[in-house]
Amino acid sequence: MGFGGPTHHFPLGNIREMKVDTKIINNDASSSLVISHNIHPIVFPYFAQWQKSHGKVLVYWLGKEPFLYITEPKFLKKMSSKVHGNKWGKPNMFKHDRKPMFGSRLVMVERDDWAMASLILEPATKMLERWTTLINSGKPEMDVEREISGMTGKIIARATFGLRNEKGSEVFEKLRAVQFMLFNSNRYVGVPFSHWICPKKNLEAKKLGKEID
Known part of the structure; x- marks a missing residue:
């Protein structure tokens, strides 16, 4: 085809x-x-x-x-x-380019490991249930960014790092900083030698990635 x-x-x-x-x-x-x-x-x-x-x-x-x-x-x-589910995978180019932010954590988990890691999505399920309740109550206004940030902090704290919630929030803020560096400056994913286009940003992202690890 x-x-x-x-x-x-x-x-x-x-x-x-x-x-x-x-x-x-x-x-x-x-x-x-x-x-x-x-x-x-x-x-x-x-x-x-x-x-x-x-x-x-x-x-x-x-x-x-x-x-x-x-x-x-x-x-x-x-x-x-x-195609059997365990044959699906993520592009190597994204694994390499986003490694400072994601490392080998949840978003990069594949196949059988993903089936086990998916259990950590409970905070997301609860968030969606809460949104459904708000919508059905006739007062559907919500701060989506704050909700998602809070949910992500809980996921990091409970599952990815095994830390207390406040420590997870600290790690999450560093992840946010890496996110802005990667997604705002490096839009040439897959282009040969693209890591030389914004070397300073890439070095800062790698430094934060090591602090997170």
Whole structure:
């Protein structure tokens, strides 16, 4: 089966298009007074545009690495039935690029280890149950960022590091700092020698990663 998708451009792949589409949609959003709950084309404008042109299953490129983008449930179900769950894995390029932030912790766990680690998601389940109660009560206002930050701190404290909640919160703040460094400065994932583009940020991220470990 062949898949369509945006044309690959060496050495960036489709990163340049992703940057341009994001900049355009951000400029439009900042000048618009319309509030929409359809956030997908706002958060991922390039995926929304590619989906219109190439369908719900397509291939896009980050540097020299291809990725399969799927928004068709039937196809995903069929694909999952053909490939055993423990054969699925995460791209090595992401493992290497995001190592200062994620290390070998939960977000990078795979296969059988993931089945065991998934037990730590209890705080997330409780958070969603609380949100459901708020919505059904007719008062659905909530601080999503604060809720998610609190939940993440609990997960880190209880499972990933085995620490008290206040210690987990301290670790979480360092993880947040690493997150901003990686996701704000290093948008050339998969591009050869991309780690030389922002060497200072990468060194700071690695330093924080060692402190977290």
